[in-house]
Amino acid sequence: MTELFIAENPHLVIQGEGPFLGKKMVVVRLFGCDVFCKNCDSKHTWTNPEENRKTVRIVDLVEEVVSLCEKNGVDWVMVTGGAPILQQEGLKEFVDQMVKKNTPPYSLILRTLEITCVIPSLWSTHLFLLSFHLKKVSFPQE
Numbered sequence: 001m002t003e004l005f006i007a008e009n010p011h012l013v014i015q016g017e018g019p020f021l022g023k024k025m026v027v028v029r030l031f032g033c034d035v036f037c038k039n040c041d042s043k044h045t046w047t048n049p050e051e052n053r054k055t056v057r058i059v060d061l062v063e064e065v066v067s068l069c070e071k072n073g074v075d076w077v078m079v080t081g082g083a084p085i086l087q088q089e090g091l092k093e094f095v096d097q098m099v100k101k102n103t104p105p106y107s108l109i110l111r112t113l114e115i116t117c118v119i120p121s122l123w124s125t126h127l128f129l130l131s132f133h134l135k136k137v138s139f140p141q142e
């Protein structure tokens, strides 16, 4: 796997929720979700693929993320969606390439919904936190 679908270009944020509230991090927002919550607040991650889905080479995505981190003195990276785990092969490659950069050692957060298909090799020191996407407070659309 050499490419990933993204919904937004990587960008710097100040985390606005959870245990890392206030922490600066670079966010990679992947495209694709198969849950279709009615009240999803990020529908652009799974609707209108012609407009909202971009294909990026993983090697270029890693370069962009590392560059953003270096420019901003940030060593935290969060991958979210959508449901990132739907692209698990590409995600694994992304994590592997980020780990190879390793200066500084990056803390990676994967924020996703599904747990059943997490690749075992992602469960390592590379993955600092697996944060579940608990927004599904309505039934999926029929």
Ligand code: SF4
Pocket (backbone or CB within 6 Å): 033, 034, 035, 036, 037, 039, 040, 041, 042, 043, 045, 081, 082, 083, 113, 133, 135, 136
């Ligand atoms: S699981 Fe998350 S991204 Fe997917 S539809 Fe629900 S709220 Fe949106």
